[in-house]
Amino acid sequence: MPTPPSTGRQPASASPPRLSALVVCEGCGRDSPHLRIVQMQWAWSALVVTRHGQATLLVCPPCAGRRLGSASAKTALLGWWGVPFGWFFTPDALVGNLLAAPRPLEANVSMLLHQAAAYAQRGQIFRAQQARLEAAHHARGTAALERQLQEFESVVPTDPRIQRLPDPWRLTSRNALPRIAAALLGLLVLVCAALLVFT
Incomplete structure (x- = not known):
């Protein structure tokens, strides 16, 4: 069977490949190469009742500072006042939020x-x-x-000319200031609580 004559038209080009979606921060909605999944921890107490928990966040360093710092400040003020568990869960939450370790x-x-x-x-x-x-x-x-x-x-070969930027999650970064301030507040409240109990 003879092949049909060529019309001179090029076949329709395939649609361009679909781009993978960029992951964005839950707090500000911006993409970043420094996003991190962290566990925000909290605790509050009232005499013999203590509640504690955690929430998973996908955040950039500045938003992590705000969100984790806020949770730590509330924990610092409300976590210590339960016997005996407030004295265990409160420092655990404060240290966890301060370090903001990537988990999982x-x-x-x-x-x-x-x-x-x-x-x-x-x-x-x-x-x-x-x-x-x-x-x-x-x-x-x-x-x-x-x-x-x-x-x-x-997919992305190593380029030895490009070095890792200073870690924006480090405790010496300004992004960590809210977390550090909340941890210091927790320490201050602990000292005041100890003075009330033991004096």
Whole structure:
């Protein structure tokens, strides 16, 4: 059967590949290569009753400072006043919110690698490298996560010219000031409570 004559038209091009969605902060709605999944902890007490809990947040460093600092301030004022559990859960919440550790670690690494790929698709190579470096920082020392990072090399290869920026989550960063202030408030309330009880 003879082939039909060519019309000279090019076949319709395939639609452009779909971009992966950027992950955004729950607080401000902005994307960042420094997002982190953290557990915000809280506690309050009234004599023999103590309530405590935690909530998972996906936040950037400035929003983490505000949200965790607020939870810690409320815990610092209301957590100590239960016997005996207020004296256990309150410092645990204050220290946890102060450190703002990435938990769970696996979810943080996966989220940051997704973010790196999404930035790379948009040609934002510097931000892609920062997200990948942040993931590498979290994965350090965990064999399974380091393997996941090696497999990701084909998506966003390591660029030795790009170094990790100073950690915006460190306690010496201004983003940590609300968390530090709330922890100091907790210490002050503890001293006052101890004076009331033991004097």
